[in-house]
Amino acid sequence: MCLNSITKGALKPIKMPLTPAQVAQAVALIDQGLTQREVAIVLNAPRSSMQYSLKRYQETGRYTRRPGSGGVRCTSARDDRFIVMEILRNRYLTAVEIRQRLQIARGVNVSERTVRRRMEEVNLKARRPARGPELLRQHRVARLQFAREHVNWTHEQWARVLFTDECRIALRAPDGRERVWRKRGESFLPITTTQTVSFHGGSIMVWGGVSSDARTELVIVDNRLTATRYIEEVLQEHVIPYSGFIGHDQFLLMHDNARPHVAHCVEEYLEEVGIQKLQWPARSPDLNPIEHVWGMFKRKIKSSSKPPQTLNELRNAALAAWDSIPQVDVRNIIQSMPDRMQAVIRARGGNTRY
Template sequence: MPLSPSQIAQAVSLVEQGMTHREVATILNVPRSSMQYALKRYQQTGLCTRRPGSGGVRCTSARDDRFIVLETLRNRFLTAVEIQQRLQISRNVNVSERTVRRRMEEVNLRARRPARGPQLLPQHRAARLQFAREHANWSHEQWARVLFTDECRIALNAPDGRQRVWRRKGERYLAITTTPTVSFDGGSIMIWGGVSSDARTELVIVNNALTATRYIEDILQEHVVPFGGFIGYDQFILMHDNARPHVAHIVNEYLQEVGIQKLQWPARSPDLNPIEHIWDKLKRTIKTASNPPQTLSQLRDADEDELDIKNVIQSMPDRMQAVIRARGGNTRY
């Protein structure tokens, strides 16, 4: 533990007054060995400051360091090599890629995987912000009236981006460290489902392209309308996104005819729909099962067996606040 120049000066003064090294170390609250080393250096040099070290000279100046940091902050997707080249062109300073990385690490900038989210144009951000402000004060009881619905495609061999492999240098393409790929992810199925605070609908397997007519006949009539009767049409609110089959005129007319209120949903807002977490949990549960499905028929059976919904509706007030803090931008949800 190195002592500061003021501590060294104080230690010298106390020793000259006749105090022992142990007493001085106790007063300064420093290790006795560190204090003795500092006093010995003072006797040799007559200085309270450290002698110049023998390490290498820093190859960048303070202005060079600021240039590296500012270039990184202006464009977060630049690589260390690109910043190195810009530094050489702009300031005629030639450093290694590792030096650039060290300068960024000094200000706590490290390369990490970017978060993924839908592209939000100004009109999308404005709509999301308005929606969040309008529903920021909704209580849990009000959110409990909403049936959150969505479609999800589940593939047999789709990568989830979470898998990692332990390997040594030079083992990248060994059979035991390589993930095999299959054309079209081995096949997939489209499912529809809905969840509220107290219950969920049955899963509907969409075998063909979902049209507005099929959406009414196979989903709304068979599942949403009975669910609305269970909750009560005077309180029930349907949430579905802005996919074309959902916003077709015949769908809106049908919902008005049966008396189902629809929640006006902002476009490109999957982070506001709690059912997305349920789809993610379903995919991970199927993927990590002891006997994962190998065929589409097995995948259909697994979807019905593995869906275990927890109450995620309680997070809706927090989601609204997160959108407001992001001023309509993407959130961690």
């Protein structure tokens, strides 16, 4: 091979260690009769790196580098265990707080980055905490008992239930999903700043109910929902007629433990009209599939081609969004009820990913 053909158009060598594949290629080219300088040009590698790699191959017979000693570790095994145990005892401690505790308890001074590396070594990473309602012992017991009683329910049994709930929609409420494209130093430009308004520009409350095969009409609740209004505007107008659709003897009403739902007059009315109620554990939004329907409902309002600017437009957009939710999506959500029961049992009555 002619050297002129090799050097023609050669790039400047990149100063970095040779990979095992490059070392193997270099050895093959040397066996073909090329000089080390010519091989360095072919591989676009520094000549010093080439000489070192070939010398190492002659000594060890391997293409890989010798194992290095690495940097001096500034913490001992006991220091590492102390860091990990402190984190496992309190998952909300910061790297700065752990560093301070390590310095006080063991007299070892390290950086916050060292603390983070020790946590990464045991697969501990800082993430946003999951959110869920506060569950006291009585709540966990009730949730666990409910899950055990209904874990073997079939999809046909869950199809008898009308899952209901209220939802409040604000005109300009942030959903935590918004992102803005900006450069460094553009944080407070008008085009990259979200301007807030008092009370999110106003809001409305709606009531709805869903089951596997159909759903009720959306009820827009003006002002505050009282027990009397709940009977007259929700139960009489929507729940009672819907019970005939499923079958009055098989129908089950699910509503949570909000004050208008558990008032004495409401309990007496349900008993009078013969509506069976599914006894629902308190603080269990993760068990109610309509919560996921509300998420779909809000996203449809937000993604509409013409977002509402007034409360009247918000009412119309809410009615349209409710009707546009595919029933097959609602059915798929309700069919997750057996999995929700299993999740509560695994969590011993605690919060679940639902």
